[in-house]
Amino acid sequence: MKYRLAQAIKQLMETEPLDKITVHDIVEIAQTTRQSFYRHFQDKYDLVNWYFERLAEKSFKLMGVQYTLREGLLKKFEFIQQEKTFFSQAFRSQDYNSLMRYDYQCILDFYTHWIETKTKQPLTPQIQFLLEMYCEGSMQMTVKWVTHGAQEDPAVIVDLLIEAQPEKLRAVLRDVQLE
Numbered sequence: 001m002k003y004r005l006a007q008a009i010k011q012l013m014e015t016e017p018l019d020k021i022t023v024h025d026i027v028e029i030a031q032t033t034r035q036s037f038y039r040h041f042q043d044k045y046d047l048v049n050w051y052f053e054r055l056a057e058k059s060f061k062l063m064g065v066q067y068t069l070r071e072g073l074l075k076k077f078e079f080i081q082q083e084k085t086f087f088s089q090a091f092r093s094q095d096y097n098s099l100m101r102y103d104y105q106c107i108l109d110f111y112t113h114w115i116e117t118k119t120k121q122p123l124t125p126q127i128q129f130l131l132e133m134y135c136e137g138s139m140q141m142t143v144k145w146v147t148h149g150a151q152e153d154p155a156v157i158v159d160l161l162i163e164a165q166p167e168k169l170r171a172v173l174r175d176v177q178l179e
Helices: 002-013 023-030 034-040 044-058 069-082 084-092 099-119 125-147 154-163 167-175
Strands: none
Touching (some): 002 034, 002 044, 023 034, 023 044, 069 154, 084 099, 084 125, 099 125, 099 167
16 A cells, blocks of 8 residues: 555646645545545555655665665665656745655664664764764765766765765774775
């Protein structure tokens, strides 16, 4: 059912901005009920974030486990490019529960947890600042890339994002073997 609802919202996003799509529209396309929708999701943004979470499970959440930083980011950007209409619409939303804010929090939490687990200590204020700044900047560049048509090859964008890491943050990530 969750995937059916995701397919419905993706179909609607082909012609409508996310902020204008209603739950009624989604359940009509999915041929289900509002009750069924709300059994699974709080709102349409929760549905979008859930779908994004499926991406995360196959890409950046596997960094340091199955993938290097570059490999995980490349998988993420390839998926975003394949689903560029969906992500372009989702990243344009300015809602408090938007995908942009959700993605930022996901990547910040991931890096924070990874570094703290590997170093067995909390982030220093300096590394916390650099990490927040880097995540915010990389999120903004991701949004810009996808909302402008995702024309550049994902590998180019990934390499630029890695190159843009502040040196002190890059050193910490290297030390915890994310690269």
